Amino acid sequence: MIASSWLLVAFPALGALVLLVGGKRTNSWGHLLGCATVAASFVYALALFASESLSQAADTTLWSWIPVEALQVDFGLRIDPLSMTFVLLITGVGALIHVYSIGYMSDDRDRRRFFAYLNLFVASMLILVLGNSFVMLYLGWEGVGLASYLLIGWYTDRPAAATAAKKAFLMNRVGDVGLAIAIFLMFKHIGSTSYDAVFAGIGDVSPGVVTAIALLLLLGACGKSGQFPLQAWLPDAMEGPTPVSALIHAATMVTAGVYLIARGAPIYNLTEDGRLVVALVGAFTLLLGSIIGCAYDDIKKVLAYSTVSQIGYMMLAVGLGPFGYALAIAHLLTHGFFKAGLFLGAGSVMHAMNDEVDMRKFGGLAKKLPITAVTFGLGYLAIIGFPFLSGFFTKDAIIEAAFGQEGWRGWVLGGSALLAAGITGFYMTRLMLLTFFGKERWRETTSADGREFHPHESPPTMTAPMIVLSIGSVAAGGLLIGGDTLAEFLSPSVGALQESHHGVLPHALIPWLTVLVSALGVLGAWALFGRRETPVQRPERVSWPVRAARKDLYGNALNEALVATPGMWLTRSAVFLDNRGVDGAVNGLAAAFGGGSGRLRRMQTGFVRSYALSMLGGSFLIVGALLLVRFG
Numbered sequence: 114m115i116a117s118s119w120l121l122v123a124f125p126a127l128g129a130l131v132l133l134v135g136g137k138r139t140n141s142w143g144h145l146l147g148c149a150t151v152a153a154s155f156v157y158a159l160a161l162f163a164s165e166s167l168s169q170a171a172d173t174t175l176w177s178w179i180p181v182e183a184l185q186v187d188f189g190l191r192i193d194p195l196s197m198t199f200v201l202l203i204t205g206v207g208a209l210i211h212v213y214s215i216g217y218m219s220d221d222r223d224r225r226r227f228f229a230y231l232n233l234f235v236a237s238m239l240i241l242v243l244g245n246s247f248v249m250l251y252l253g254w255e256g257v258g259l260a261s262y263l264l265i266g267w268y269t270d271r272p273a274a275a276t277a278a279k280k281a282f283l284m285n286r287v288g289d290v291g292l293a294i295a296i297f298l299m300f301k302h303i304g305s306t307s308y309d310a311v312f313a314g315i316g317d318v319s320p321g322v323v324t325a326i327a328l329l330l331l332l333g334a335c336g337k338s339g340q341f342p343l344q345a346w347l348p349d350a351m352e353g354p355t356p357v358s359a360l361i362h363a364a365t366m367v368t369a370g371v372y373l374i375a376r377g378a379p380i381y382n383l384t385e386d387g388r389l390v391v392a393l394v395g396a397f398t399l400l401l402g403s404i405i406g407c408a409y410d411d412i413k414k415v416l417a418y419s420t421v422s423q424i425g426y427m428m429l430a431v432g433l434g435p436f437g438y439a440l441a442i443a444h445l446l447t448h449g450f451f452k453a454g455l456f457l458g459a460g461s462v463m464h465a466m467n468d469e470v471d472m473r474k475f476g477g478l479a480k481k482l483p484i485t486a487v488t489f490g491l492g493y494l495a496i497i498g499f500p501f502l503s504g505f506f507t508k509d510a511i512i513e514a515a516f517g518q519e520g521w522r523g524w525v526l527g528g529s530a531l532l533a534a535g536i537t538g539f540y541m542t543r544l545m546l547l548t549f550f551g552k553e554r555w556r557e558t559t560s561a562d563g564r565e566f567h568p569h570e571s572p573p574t575m576t577a578p579m580i581v582l583s584i585g586s587v588a589a590g591g592l593l594i595g596g597d598t599l600a601e602f603l604s605p606s607v608g609a610l611q612e613s614h615h616g617v618l619p620h621a622l623i624p625w626l627t628v629l630v631s632a633l634g635v636l637g638a639w640a641l642f643g644r645r646e647t648p649v650q651r652p653e654r655v656s657w658p659v660r661a662a663r664k665d666l667y668g669n670a671l672n673e674a675l676v677a678t679p680g681m682w683l684t685r686s687a688v689f690l691d692n693r694g695v696d697g698a699v700n701g702l703a704a705a706f707g708g709g710s711g712r713l714r715r716m717q718t719g720f721v722r723s724y725a726l727s728m729l730g731g732s733f734l735i736v737g738a739l740l741l742v743r744f745g
Contacts, residue, residue: 115171115192120157121200121243122190124150126236132229140225144218147228148211151235155204162201167194169605172245172309179248186306191245195606198442198599199242199372202449203365207235209578213457214356216574217464227267231360234260238365242372246307247296250373254292254337257366258285264361265353277349284346287676288336292373295329298322312379323380327387330377331394338370338424341398342675345668348405348417355460358413359453362420368445371424374431375438378607382434389522392432396515396529399425401666403536407543408662410651411470412459415544416452419496422533423448429526430511433518438607439600440510443593447503450585451495457579458489462548464575465568467560472544473649474560477553481568484576486549488583493545495586497538498631503590505628508534513623517613524617534627538634546642558649 128150132143139146165171170193179186211231218224237256244250266278299306302322303314315323334340339347347367351358361367374381374391381388402421409415423444430441463470465482479486495504512534516527555566570576593599600610618626661667
């Protein structure tokens with residue numbers, strides 16, 4: 114079956130092609146085709162997973178893609194434990210999101226085109242994780258960027274959506290430059306971009322170049338996964354439809370950066386500095402995302418910054434190298450379940466509340482939306498690390514591995530992860546209380562477009578995927594972490610999981626400490642929002658930390674000051690030099706010749722006597738010059 118693994122990509126790619134080329138003729142059944150193609154990929158992935166031994170990588174070459182002298186790149190796919198783990202997540206959760214979209218987008222006249230973009234997104238993500246070289250990965254990387262641009266900017270009549278799509282596209286290009294330069298360095302120093310050749314030859318490359326490649330790959334990962342300093346686009350991506358938010362934030366695009374670092378494990382194993390930078394970026398980002406998540410009233414924005422924070426945990430884990438590669442993938446998988454469920458639950462709330470996103474206008478919705486409340490609640494318990502749910506197993510393992518580092522690294526990395534766990538308990542409990550419990554504030558106000566609220570449960574096409582994802586939120590963590598099942602499965606791709614026998618805190622203490630800190634966050638949110646009545650209008654007179662968090666801790670201002678403004682001035686300087694310098698010199702030379710020729714042209718009068726006088730004058734000058742040379 115490995116020889117026909119190209120079908121995994123072909124199914125959704127063909128669906129996108131048929132829906133885009135078929136146009137309006139596919140309107141009546143296009144959404145069904147979109148769901149069927151992704152479901153077919155998932156079923157084929159399950160069959161491949163069950164029938165093949167994945168103890169070692171198996172490559173399939175389809176054709177020679179770039180045969181240019183020394184640069185030989187095949188269009189090939191790699192089937193191994195790491196790629197198949199991502200394939201099952203992408204197609205499984207992706208199929209559920211497709212089914213959910215049938216109900217969510219039922220009133221959109223361009224629903225067929227929406228499913229075409231979803232199929233294109235899934236196909237690109239599958240190329241990214243299945244490619245057998247860094248160039249193939251880059252092909253899927255750019256395809257995901259294009260599809261995300263189209264989906265985030267879906268509501269073309271909203272200027273905010275167009276701005277968010279452009280912002281995502283441009284900020285991802287910054288990271289893509291880093292990934293591209295890393296690939297250039299691989300080819301220059303190793304002579305190939307295939308995984309086998311790069312990993313076999315990276316040991317012969319100088320340590321400085323290895324570190325440079327690792328940091329450039331990290332830059333690419335920061336762009337796709339919304340890590341500092343390229344995290345600002347991710348919350349703005351909420352302008353797209355809610356299924357897009359679930360697809361981008363849970364199972365696909367934001368996990369690409371984690372996949373890139375994990376796939377490049379042989380590179381990062383050779384550079385301790387590179388791993389440290391990855392871990393520090395993850396630790397800083399998980400704190401940044403959790404702090405900002407406390408300040409927003411937009412339910413999707415809170416979940417967006419939650420994603421920034423949770424991906425930070427994964428980046429921290431892969432930065433621990435052999436101590437954390439498998440743990441990062443485990444948390445990525447559990448996150449795919451509970452975060453997709455949370456986003457779909459948020460979409461269900463919006464569906465019931467006239468597309469309203471302000472949590473201050475909700476309250477008491479558990480009575481009106483019981484299925485949504487229960488499934489969302491299970492996702493909430495999983496993400497805060499409630500004992501024996503998915504997030505408890507995977508996040509606790511990462512915190513334990515971080516504290517397992519020696520010296521200041523253990524305190525900084527472990528302390529950051531532990532603090533963020535408490536803050537996660539706070540902002541997620543705040544979201545639950547404001548949305549599903551307390552006073553029914555929606556009776557006192559109207560939605561942004563002036564309509565009254567009439568909350569109701571979503572149709573089965575929306576609730577069924579939420580139920581399936583909630584089951585994963587409960588059970589996935591124990592199945593993946595228990596007995597090191599996933600770690601052993603992934604070992605052929607990322608190496609064996611190592612356990613630290615030292616560290617700054619006893620290992621047995623850390624799970625209890627994590628639960629305690631998370632519980633304190635929950636209690637803090639209950640004290641502030643559960644015991645008190647929440648006003649519908651957001652208070653404007655707040656402390657400076659809240660103001661800073663509402664402004665995304667000045668992340669946009671930082672990017673504006675360090676990147677956008679200098680880039681704008683650099684562009685203006687280049688235009689000035691081009692206009693006044695290069696163009697000025699060329700145009701000045703042309704003007705000089707034009708003016709000179711115009712003056713010379715005036716001497717051509719057409720009168721014979723003028724020409725005779727010119728010849729006589731020239732003769733005198735020649736005779737004078739000869740006499741000067743002879744007697745001078």
